[in-house]
Amino acid sequence: MFVDSIPKHCYSLLESTYKYLVSHGYINFGIAPAIKEKIPAEPSKPHVIVIGHGLAGLAAARQMMRFGFKVTALEGRNRAGGWVYTKKMEGGIREGVAADLGGSVLTGTLGNPLGIVARQLGYVLHKVRDKCLPYSFDGKPVDPDMDMKVEAAFNHLLDKASSLRQLMGCFSVDASLDLISKLSLAFWDQDGPYDMGGDHCFLPGGNGRLVHALAENLPILYERIVNTVRLLLATRFLRVIWPIWGIYEPQGITVPEPIQTICTRWGSDPFSLGAYSNVAVGASGDDYDILAESVGDGRLFFAGEATNRRYPATMHDAFVSGLREAANMAHYANAGALRIKINRNPSKNAHSCASLLADLFREPDLEFGSFYVIALIKAERGNRKPASTSLTLKSGTSKLKADNLKQKLVRRAKIMRNGNGKLG
Numbered sequence: 001m002f003v004d005s006i007p008k009h010c011y012s013l014l015e016s017t018y019k020y021l022v023s024h025g026y027i028n029f030g031i032a033p034a035i036k037e038k039i040p041a042e043p044s045k046p047h048v049i050v051i052g053h054g055l056a057g058l059a060a061a062r063q064m065m066r067f068g069f070k071v072t073a074l075e076g077r078n079r080a081g082g083w084v085y086t087k088k089m090e091g092g093i094r095e096g097v098a099a100d101l102g103g104s105v106l107t108g109t110l111g112n113p114l115g116i117v118a119r120q121l122g123y124v125l126h127k128v129r130d131k132c133l134p135y136s137f138d139g140k141p142v143d144p145d146m147d148m149k150v151e152a153a154f155n156h157l158l159d160k161a162s163s164l165r166q167l168m169g170c171f172s173v174d175a176s177l178d179l180i181s182k183l184s185l186a187f188w189d190q191d192g193p194y195d196m197g198g199d200h201c202f203l204p205g206g207n208g209r210l211v212h213a214l215a216e217n218l219p220i221l222y223e224r225i226v227n228t229v230r231l232l233l234a235t236r237f238l239r240v241i242w243p244i245w246g247i248y249e250p251q252g253i254t255v256p257e258p259i260q261t262i263c264t265r266w267g268s269d270p271f272s273l274g275a276y277s278n279v280a281v282g283a284s285g286d287d288y289d290i291l292a293e294s295v296g297d298g299r300l301f302f303a304g305e306a307t308n309r310r311y312p313a314t315m316h317d318a319f320v321s322g323l324r325e326a327a328n329m330a331h332y333a334n335a336g337a338l339r340i341k342i343n344r345n346p347s348k349n350a351h352s353c354a355s356l357l358a359d360l361f362r363e364p365d366l367e368f369g370s371f372y373v374i375a376l377i378k379a380e381r382g383n384r385k386p387a388s389t390s391l392t393l394k395s396g397t398s399k400l401k402a403d404n405l406k407q408k409l410v411r412r413a414k415i416m417r418n419g420n421g422k423l424g
């Protein structure tokens with residue numbers, strides 16, 4: 001057995017590593033039967049209120065229950081899932097066809113925790129084919145020539161934007177990607193390097209199946225509106241999408257004229273006020289980190305797709321952020337139980353190290369592409385030449401951080417029952 005090959009004196013290390021991985025949701029998360037069994041029947045730890053049950057809230061509430069906390073789960077809508085909403089279409093030849101009106105595609109399944117949850121449930125994912133015919137608003141296929149032209153123009157625009165960004169250097173922080181959007185030229189694609197690998201997949205029957213499984217046995221109180229916590233607003237998603245043709249027609253299946261149509265209104269929906277987050281002019285990846293910061297000395301924590309700079313605007317991001325905040329809440333609670341004061345502010349020494357580093361990267365010795373080169377002699381702050389000069393590479397995005405410090409949002413949660421009586 002694996003454990004037998006580990007020297008006895010390392011057992012405590014093994015134990016700590018295991019606990020760390022579990023508590024941070026890196027392993028043993030989700031809804032496999034063996035994991036569900038670990039939810040204690042009687043909670044033994046403090047009371048936690050989880051507000052909002054999109055994928056982030058569902059992940060956080062489930063994980064907190066697993067850790068033995070007492071959870072009260074509040075949701076403003078009369079359903080869980082938030083931006084993940086599968087609508088069963090009624091009538092017609094194929095009764096019960098499902099359409100995802102929000103989060104639909106698992107964008108990359110390698111390392112995607114929702115892919116793991118789907119596997120735990122025994123669901124088979126379907127690969128989104130490379131060839132996916134686009135359809136215009138009148139329901140007719142788009143002319144292939146036109147499609148190619150639009151794609152070429154789009155790629156050309158992106159190439160231009162990329163060269164412009166290089167030319168503008170740090171001034172690109174104040175510029176938008178194009179004339180019509182407010183996307184930051186400098187950082188609109190800051191999450192690009194973290195894209196999940198593997199195929200893009202969808203779940204037959206819709207992602208509502210994942211939501212349903214994650215919400216099972218959670219003590220969610222529906223139509224409980226928390227009226228002063230503000231979610232990050234983002235762009236409005238105004239288009240109606242017609243994924244069914246794109247998926248089925250390439251397989252030779254004729255899709256008849258629609259018998260029922262639904263137009264999403266995420267923009268005017270008071271529980272979402274838009275679609276997913278984006279990096280607007282003047283913002284950067286740092287803003288995701290700021291939104292993720294807890295306030296009130298471990299009393300109020302924030303999860304959600306807009307709190308993780310790596311995978312924003314995705315379903316897996318929301319899920320991962322819920323696991324992350326569950327780990328943070330448990331950490332604070334455990335530290336509180338041990339009466340340890342967690343120092344969230346860096347020490348004076350750490351501040352001086354940070355400013356020293358910031359100074360170094362402000363005037364790099366060499367600059368190429370988005371990399372900056374610092375000769376170590378600078379760090380020594382003297383005229384003496386080092387025997388050999390080491391070089392440090394840093395991604396360009398960090399150079400701009402200093403310009404983007406934002407005032408932290410301090411938010412207060414006031415919990416209302418249907419806007420009437422106070423709950424807590």
Ligand SMILES: Cc1cc2nc3c(=O)[nH]c(=O)nc-3n(C[C@H](O)[C@H](O)[C@H](O)COP(=O)(O)OP(=O)(O)OC[C@H]3O[C@@H](n4cnc5c(N)ncnc54)[C@H](O)[C@@H]3O)c2cc1C
Pocket residue numbers: 051052053054055056057074075076077079080081082083084101102103104105106107224225226227228229237266270271272274275276303304305306312313314315316317318
């Ligand atoms: C049209 C569209 C298409 C998308 N396509 C994809 C895709 O293909 N792939 C992908 O990975 N992602 C996609 N996404 C993004 C993905 O769906 C989201 O990133 C993710 O679902 C966000 O989850 P969340 O838990 O952070 O937020 P939400 O899902 O918004 O959850 C927040 C919850 O809080 C509740 N709430 C809000 N206000 C209150 C209040 N005042 N009181 C109580 N409860 C409240 C809401 O009702 C909601 O249930 C898409 C999103 C949209 C809108």
